[in-house]
Amino acid sequence: MWRADVITIFPEMFPGPLGASLAGKARANGIWDLAATDLRDFATDRHRSVDDTPAGGGPGMVLRADVLARAIDAIAPEHDPRPRLLTSPRGKPLTQARVRELAAGPGVVIVCGRFEGVDERVIAGRNLEEVSIGDYVLSGGELAALVLIDACVRLLPGVMGKEASGAEESFSDGLLEYPHYTRPQLFEGRDIPPVLVSGDHGRVAAWRRAEAERITRERRPDLWAKFREADLTRMADAQAPAIPPKKATDG
Numbered sequence: 519m520w521r522a523d524v525i526t527i528f529p530e531m532f533p534g535p536l537g538a539s540l541a542g543k544a545r546a547n548g549i550w551d552l553a554a555t556d557l558r559d560f561a562t563d564r565h566r567s568v569d570d571t572p573a574g575g576g577p578g579m580v581l582r583a584d585v586l587a588r589a590i591d592a593i594a595p596e597h598d599p600r601p602r603l604l605t606s607p608r609g610k611p612l613t614q615a616r617v618r619e620l621a622a623g624p625g626v627v628i629v630c631g632r633f634e635g636v637d638e639r640v641i642a643g644r645n646l647e648e649v650s651i652g653d654y655v656l657s658g659g660e661l662a663a664l665v666l667i668d669a670c671v672r673l674l675p676g677v678m679g680k681e682a683s684g685a686e687e688s689f690s691d692g693l694l695e696y697p698h699y700t701r702p703q704l705f706e707g708r709d710i711p712p713v714l715v716s717g718d719h720g721r722v723a724a725w726r727r728a729e730a731e732r733i734t735r736e737r738r739p740d741l742w743a744k745f746r747e748a749d750l751t752r753m754a755d756a757q758a759p760a761i762p763p764k765k766a767t768d769g
């Protein structure tokens with residue numbers, strides 16, 4: 519079973535939205551599980567303190583390395599094979615490729631940052647992988663953890679219906695997805711593109727591909743450049759001779 523453990527000062531935020539819909543059903547069916555642990559359980563003073571003032575001064579508070587390390591060691595001891603992630607705006611941006619890797623593994627352990635962040639020594643000492651969900655600042659890592667877990671859970675075998683498989687989604691082949699339409703045929707003077715009701719599967723596939731390329735080119739030049747680069751590499755690989763040509767000799 520794929521398992522997510524979350525370390526947080528707000529365990530009541532979990533499972534939150536992950537208790538509903540596809541993820542909630544899949545959890546009830548034993549496909550995955552989630553446990554949220556209260557970081558304050560690992561404090562040692564009577565106030566259950568988990569943070570302190572930043573060394574060097576400045577505003578805000580910092581999550582203490584010793585308290586966090588005790589929590590991590592209890593939840594994910596050294597032999598636990600799951601990656602240990604730390605939600606952080608300065609982390610590596612989360613991508614569908616990384617989500618796919620995480621979903622294919624045994625699960626995740628996620629530390630939710632709060633306040634100004636986390637003492638750097640526990641990041642190094644417990645080998646935490648910093649992950650960002652976008653270039654903006656949340657007030658805490660809990661929403662980021664929910665986003666990451668949701669993205670993984672929907673890819674677990676048995677969670678999505680066959681018809682909603684992830685194979686043709688945005689990012690699956692480096693492109694954003696083509697537009698969708700459904701009944702009614704005419705909506706406020708706008709028709710469904712005729713090709714989609716032509717019954718010609720080849721033309722439908724070609725139209726969708728062209729639209730996916732157009733939308734990616736227009737909206738995400740960064741993804742488009744990567745896609746083009748990969749495409750050129752694929753073309754060069756396909757054209758390369760399988761056997762290197764014999765070297766000409768002087769006789």
Ligand SMILES: C[S@@+](CC[C@H](N)C(=O)[O-])C[C@H]1O[C@@H](n2cnc3c(N)ncnc32)[C@H](O)[C@@H]1O
Pocket residue numbers: 604605606607608630631632633634635636649650651652653654655656657658659660662
């Ligand atoms: C108020 S933020 C701290 C921001 C930090 N002082 C900075 O400037 O980078 C508190 C916590 O929210 C979480 N967080 C905020 N934005 C995030 C993002 N874009 N992705 C992932 N986690 C985020 C992190 O766990 C962070 O430690």
